[in-house]
Structure formats: C-alpha cells, structure tokens
Amino acid sequence: MELHSEGPVNPKTLEQLAYYKKFHSDVFQRFEKRIVTSMGLFYKIDRPSDIIEAVYSIFSDSIKLETGKSFTPVQAGVYSSIKNNKYVSFSAPTSAGKSYLFRELIHDATGDIVIIVPSRALISEYMNEILRLVGKEVLVLQFVDNINTAKTKRRIFILTPERGVEIFKGKDDFNIELFLMDEAQISEDKVRGLKFDSFVRRIDKVFPVAKKVFAHPFVENPEAQLEKHGFTIQAKHSSYNQQTVGKIFLFNSKNTFYLFSPNIECEPVPYGRDVAEEALLAGGTLLVYISKTVIYRGEHLLRFGKYVEMCPKIEDENAIKLIDKLKDFIGAKQKNKYRHSKMISMMERGVVVHHGSMPLRARLIIEEFIKGNYAKICFATATLNQGINMPFDVVWIDNFTNMDELTLKNLIGRAGRSTTRKNYFDYGYTILNKRNVKTFSERFKLSYKISNKSDLDMDITSVDEDLADIIEAIKEDSFDDEHHLTESQIERIEESDVDRDIELILDNLLVDLKPIKGDDYYKLGKSTQGKIKDSFKNIYIQHLRRSTLSSAEAAVLSAAIPILLWLIQGRSFSEIVSLRYSYLSQRDLRRELVRQTRQGKISLVEAGKTLDNTLVKWSPSPSPLPDSKLRKSSSFAGISINDLDFDTVVYDTYDYIDKTISLSITDPMCATFNLYFERTGDIRARAMSNFIRYGTNDELEIWLLRYGFGFEEIEWLKEHVVHVDSSQIYFNPSVETLSSDKLEMIERYL
DSSP states (O other), rough: OHHHHHHHHHHHEEEEEEEEHOOOOOHHHHHHHHHHHHHHGGGGOSSSSSSSHHHHHHHHHHHHHHHHSSOHHHHHHHHHHHHHSSSSEEEEOOTSOOHHHHHHHHHHSSSEEEOSSOOOOHHHHHHHHHHEEEETEEEEEEOOOOOOOTTEEEEEEOOOHHHHHHHHHHHGGOOOOEEEEETGGGGGGTTTHHHHHHHHHHHHHHHHTSSSEESSSSSSSSTTTHTEEEEEEEEEEEEOOOOOOOEEEEEEETTTTEEEEEEEOOOOOOEEEEHHHHHHHTTOEEEEEOOHHHHTTTHHHHTTHHTTOOOOOOOOHHHHHHHHHHHHHTTOOOOOGGGOOOOOHHHHHEEEEEETTSSSHHHHHHHHHHHHTTTEEEEEEEGGSSOOOOBBSSEEEEEOTTTOOOHHHHHHHTTTTOOOOOOOOEEEEEEEEEGGHHHHHHHHHBBBBOOSGGGGGOOGGGTTTTTHHHHHHHTTTTTTTTTTTTHHHHHHHHOOOHHHHHHHHHHHHHETTEEHHHHHHHTTTHHHHHHHHHHHHHHHHTSSSOOOOOOHHHHHHHHHHHHHHHTTTOOOHHHHHHHHHHTTTTTTHHHHHHHHHHSSSSSSHHHHHHHHBBBOOOOOOOOOOOTTTOOOOOOOOBBBBBGGOHHHHHHHHHHHHIIIIIIIIIIHHHHHHHHHHHOOOOOHHHHHHHHHHOOOOOOHHHHHHTTTTHHHHHHHHHHHEEEEEOEEEEGGGGGGGSSSHHHHHGGGGG
C-alpha cells in the first residue's frame, strides 16, 4: 500500500523488499511484478495481469499520451517542468533515469544545446551516448567551435565550467535553446563553484531566452540553485526521492559478515558467508571505495588480496585489445623492472583502479573495460561518483575520510544494477568495516543541502586575492572572451615588461617556426635553460594581482615548465612519462653503477645498497595555480629509487599536464604571446601560442584538432585530407581505402 500511495521513496521499504527477495524468493516472486509496477518502473513491465496492474498501465499510457515518451512518473514530472518553464532545478537519485530523460530532451530539440558537466570523463560518457542518438547533421563537440557549417543543422556542446566560457566568444554564431547543468552541486566547490556561478550568471545575460536546467543527485533543496541567481519568474524546482533498486547492508568484522540496517535500530545478524566472494563467484562485480593514497602505496592489493586472487587472467580478445591500448598509451613495459605497471598487470586479471589523477584517456579505456563486463573488481575514489553510470553488484566502502553525506549516498546508489529485465526487482549490497558502522548510519540519515547564496555576491575585499578578478569581472561584465581571461588580467599583461622574456624564449626554442628537439635544448646549457624557465615564470605571474608566488607555488610552476617544454616539442604522453621517470629515478646514477660493476670497480651488493639508499629526486605534488595557501608536498618523498612506482609517475605527470598546465598556465601564457604578436607582428609569438595551446603550429593539424580529432587520428588522417576550413573537411578519394574502424571515426564528416 505504501508503494502505491507514496512511491518507492522510503529507503527502509526498499531494504525490506531486498531482504524478502533474497531470503523468501519463492513467496516474493508471486508479488514481484506488482511491486515493480507500483514502483512506477513501467519500462520493466509487460502486459498487465490483474486490475491493479491494469490501472498502472492506464497511468503509463496517460504519461505517454501527454509527453509522447515512455517515461516513469519522475521522468515525466521533470520533463513537463522543463517544457513549461525557463528555469528548472531538480534533484533525483542516481538511478532515477536522468540519462534517458536528457536523451529525450536532446532528441526533441531543434536549436543548439550546451551541456555542462563537472569532469572531462563525464564529457566522454555524454559524447558516446549522444553520438549514438543524433544524426550526422548534428555537430557534437567537447569544446566550442563554429565548424562543419556546410553540413550542420544544430550543435551540441558538452563542456566543463572552465571550457564553458568559450561559448561567449561565438555567441552570435549559435542558436542556443537549452543549457543542461548536470551534477550542478559543483556550485558548492570553493574555487570551481565560483567559476560555475559566474558561468550561470553570464549565460542568463547573454542568452536570456534559452532554458536553464540544473540537475543534482540527493540534494534536499534544489530551489537554492535558483534563489542564488534570482531566477524566480518561470521557475520550477522539484526534489524526488524515488529509488529503483533495493539495498542490503553488511559490515565486516574479522572476516565475518553481519547484516545490519541504517534505517532501523536492530542487532546485527551474522550472515555466515562472504557476500563479496559470493558475488564474484556468481560472475558479479565488486567496487571498493578507497583512498588514493592507499592505491598509490599498493595497499589495496594487500587488503583485498583474497578477492584479487579470485580473478583469473583474462583471455577475451576485446579485453586484451583495451589492455594493450592502455599499455601503449602510458609506455609500460611489463618485463622492464623500471617501467613495470601494476595497473596493467592487475587489469590483465580484471582488476582496475579509477581515480582523478589517472590520465583521462586511461580512465576512458578503463570505463570501456568496465562497461564491457571485463572488470571484476574496481578500486575507486570519489571520481566514480561524478555522474558516470557504472553500477556494481557489491559496493565496499573502505574509506570514510572527509566523506560527506552526498558522496555516501552516491556510493550507495552504485550498489545494484538497475536492469531492464521484465517484472524483476533489482537489489545490491553495501559493505563497510565494523569501525565505520556508527559514522555510516549517522551520515546515511543526513540530508545534503546546497547554499542559496553565491560567493559572487560577497564583498570583493573579503575574498581571496586570486579569486577577486572573477568576482569583479562578473559584476562589471568585463571578460575578455578572446583570451579566456578577465579584462583586468589582460590590462596587467599589456602593462607588464616581459618583452625580453618573450624574445629569450622565441630566440632559443623556435627555429624556422618549429620547436627545437630535446637534444638541442640540452645543448643550450644549464644557464640558458634556467633563464628560459625564469622567463616562463615571469610571464605567468604578470596576469595576477600580486607580483610574487609563494615558495610552494614557485616550486610547482618550476616543475611544470619542463613538461610544458616537452609538450611544445610534440612529445607523446608515454615519452613524457619516460623522461620524468628517468629524471626522478636518477637514470644517470643507475647507468654509472652498471658501468662500475661491469668494470669490477664495485660489487653488485655495493651497487644494490647504493640504489636502496638513494632517494627519488624531490618533486612537488602538482596543483592548480595560483593558490596562495598551497603547502609543499611530494608524491615521492622519502622513497628509494629502487621503490619508485611507475604508475605513480604516470598519475603525477598527468596531474601536471591537466591541473597545472592545461587549467592554470595555458590561458595566461597564450594571451601574453598573442598580445605580443598583435603589437609586434612577430609570427614566432603566434606560433608559440599555438604550440602551447594545441601542441602544433601546423594549420591543417589545428583545424583537425578543432574538429575533435586527436594526434593519433591526425597521424593517419592527414594524408587523406585536401583542405579544412570552418565549413567542412574536404577529403581525398583515398579516404575510401581506410579500414572500417577508421571510416567509422570520420563518417560524420564525410
């Protein structure tokens, strides 16, 4: 009766239903279809077989008649709100079918759409889904560009808040009818939230007619998202608690599992079996939520070694292709002691890791691996919570450090697969360690609220100096969209005296508009190399409100510049990882020890002791800049070069490329070189800007990058392209000779 009158909103009821199904399956099966029907999961129901099911069938038909869609009641409610209002903010559990709802909105649209997501991994998930949904006449890009105009009827841009500002540069070129802000609780982040709120304010001013939709999981007050921006007219908010999957909770104590409930006061009951082992033996999957530090140290393989041992070596050809793809990308050599990747060796057994410091491409390969049902165990941090649709049969929460109630609810939402199996009630398991039961139960009952006030409305004198420019720019509408900075930042660059720094860089790093190779760079000598690094630092500082960096910030910037130079030289990610590994592990010392042992000057034992007692070169942990509160730290502090983990170097290097270079350095550097070009006409400065932003100064390659191709694709595609411009790509007839998989990648532009 409760399901009929209120819907599946009570977690206690969903828990009870899961117990009934597990322990009384014969009886439960008699009522299962009616239960699924009462939950409003109409897509899981076949023809009605009694009067109650017939009534719900009529309800389902009425939704379809009104919306034209096969929606659940939750989906229908949100859909109607969006159709009838300009501003909509809603909250729903991760299993509420938001992805299907968004697909239908995209399918209905006739104008352009902008989708804002918190992570680039989620961009790729949306890209894959939408490309399957729309025809070739719809341009789908993960950046903003007005291209392929000869063949494009409308556009869908999938962006992070940082990339979202690019939309203002081409505001007159687009007919945007809908902004979808997914995982909009990013507004609560101290730094990124400011950028998100700034973006929201600007789109409402620049695109006043377009609808703005905010989606959140498990947020009690979605109306706060509207209140903080003054969206009151034609505005609607809704909070849905309907769930689609039952939950069973257990804790582990000395390798014994106990059933318990966070919903009611009751004594724990011994389960008698290992539920994680049970699931794996039945072909199921296990997600372990764990800290990144534990993954870095390799402790996850020790703590959960029993389950890892249960995973045999994978023999599936498609899975092996994905493993080889990842191995090539990071440059791992499994038989090489110094480039051995535990990540790869574990993946060969269906055991994967997923965290924010993994290269984006590596994460996408692993997500494809998981979705292909090749992964049996996934060790993950909070990155898996950012909307990525990958449920597991069992979720084991091992790490409770700094976990808020939203992260907790998202994790529980990953437990149990919401299938389309007809007349079938799905449920999953959540496991935790005994010491965390009290904390878990307390946070489980808490609701998550977002603020109804934005930091943009704070007094500018009371905010961090490094954030003041954004607040000032949004209040005064003083953004320089051409250079992706504020007007005040551009003014500081224009007033700075960095010509000598620019000329030093251009004179030494470019020859015939091409970057010098690594060997030529080393021939410059340490003195000149030091001056080049100092010049890059000086250029970066000029856009800030302060004239100096803290010692921690300066250390991060100093460590980032060699990586930036390797990128300018066109080095691949695997090459950059190899170069950093050689530097950190003191390759020259290792080679010298090998030479001395061969000459009999020292024994193998002595060489081994020297290696054990030699520490990895100190390198600061990568971080976004500027950050005046940054403190010095290192991923490799106190580690012997013999114990340097190859995977950790991969993660550390990616964080430098992503957080420090791409998000922090690129825009002010490119703006400085472009302004110098505009003032002096020195084409080397424009070339340097292109190398920093794109990794190339080749016009054809830049155009193909703008069309969404990576350098790997460009390598084989270039010879089949006659010309590229904003209207389309003009192909050679030879393009027909490409393999089917390559033709599939470019078919949207043929």
